[in-house]
Amino acid sequence: MTAQQIIFLVVAAVTLIAGISVVTSRNLIHSALWLILTLAGVAVFYVLLNAGFFAVIQVVVYIGAIAILFIFAVMLTRRVMQDTGPQSNSYWWLGALIALLLFAGIALIFTNWQGFKALPPVMLDQSGKLVQLGLSLVSPDKYLLPFELASVLLVAGMIGAIYVAGEKKQ
Amino acid sequence: MIPLSWYLTFAAILFCIGLYGVLVRKNAIAILMSIELMLNSVIINLISFWRYRAPEGISGQAFAIVVFAVAAAEVSVGLALIISIYRRRKSVVAEDMNLMKW
């Protein structure tokens, strides 16, 4: 067991337990906090995968913005400070069954694929990836179009969110 | 060395946990949180495939950046809709938003 494997197992266990707590917690703010722990665990995985830029982007975008947005939304949409009643609807056994079936299906597909147990190839240029990513996002023959479409999507989302959630003046 | 199977299995488990949350939770905001779990597992998959199959290229990372942007936009619009519905109907339980059911 190398150190990386131990770190992977510990962080994976923490992240999965936090993920299960997100979907089963009765208090919605606690759900949001468990979500933050899950997102932080996923950020550690990005570091293990030599994608450090994504780790910090995960913290900035997900934990620093989206999680705070969730906490705000939970606080703005509750009449009292406590939660009442059960948090799952009555078909929870069916949901669990579907999730298990999906996991079994994915596992079946993957075990029949010969690249499944591959070890990571050696990555020579670890530090030049940032420049390469930036260049690929603005080169017309690389990924400029998805980049521009994503920015149009963000502007549309921003305008839509401001309009939908804004108070209508009487 | 960590084989690819560990990352893919982890992402699959996270995806199924998110799927369970989407199908089972009553509160609309909790459903959105579960969708975020699913999107996170997708991005983990993308980055691990990039690392293990084509680390010299950059397509995996560019794809993941676009998915990040889409996730952020989707969360903001979804939460805006939920707040707007809460103002009208005073409830965020997903079963109560049934005006367009047949």
Added chain:
Amino acid sequence: MNFISDPVAFIADLLAKLLFRIGLSQIQVTVVSEFIGAFLLGVFGFSLVIFTIWLERKLYGRIQDRIGPNRVGPWGIFQTFPDMIKIFTKEYITPVGADKIVYNLAPILSVSAVLLTWAVIPFAPTIVGTDLNVGVIYLMAVGSIGALGIILAGWSSNNKYSLIGAFRAVAQVVSYEVPMILALLIPVLLGQSMGVNSLVYAQKVWFIFLAPVAAFIFFTSCMAETGRAPFDLLEAESEIVAGYQTEYSGLKFGMFYVGEFLHAFTISALVATLFLGGWRGPWAQQVPILGVAWFFMKTFLVYFVVVLIRISMPRLRIDQMLNFNWKFLTPLALVMLIVTAFVEKGFLLISPDLGLTDSALPWVRAGVHLFSNLVVVLITIQILKSHRIKAVRVVAKPRPVAVAPEPPASVIS
């Protein structure tokens, strides 16, 4: 390596030899030495606060024409210790109905967000916590954890005023992150790297001369992030009791307090590193200890400016603050980013034709960027002037002359 040119690696090597002799394996030695390094950095950060609290109180006193603390020790330098003892021994009063785990977690998040920033700041060419190649975005990432601590503190106190204070505080902190990151991108563009130590290496001419507008925007947004005056609506005692910190007492409040002071010192260190050249100075690269001295001199200079602004400006209202951010700082930062990118690209295209020597090139580049900044500033001032509230000339209506009212008819007859 000897001690002069690489002090941290020298000490780490000695420690590793000692640990090997005890009989630990390679991995354990690495883990132990990294933990010790991180621990020392955290302790160093906290001990800086003790000094800066004293410095700030003395400066306050002197600027306000009084002496400041001078009883405990010569010039009152031990004043912080009795204050610390007082805060340690106060009782923890947890409000009824507070969510205990979240209530206790919030000050920890607030303080750790600030301490984590010290991991990437270079004190010297070879003394840096960890030289991430995405250091600039890492600074943003840990800054956003502070906002999380604020909203959790406000919510978990089970107190309406805490919650409203936390909403306003998070609105301010999250809004000012936008011009902050845009202004951070301008040194990244000029230095062509996202690592903080690489940016200091790239500052042959200090970036404050290449991008003074970006320095101003970054400095202002950082002061608003920290909650220093004039943006200190977050904890204005006269307005909202203590905002999100109302229900905290004893050491938990002490942690918020220490976190705020350390944050103010941290932003001085950031401005000094990114815009004033960090550890750069005469003989800094040969003798790293001298680099530490230059770094601290610049940081204290910026900290002095921060305290000066805090003590002399009145507080802004929340809507004035948000207007200032969204209607002035963010468009200005965007325009500066675009102008800097264009000027840099133009300079790169033209510079081979100019035939400059290697030592004059950075200065000409600095001059060109400074000129473009001045142009943007002049245009901004013109636009602001045209938006001035115009004085309205009121032509008065003729005033009625005072006459006695007619008595009612019933009185006469």
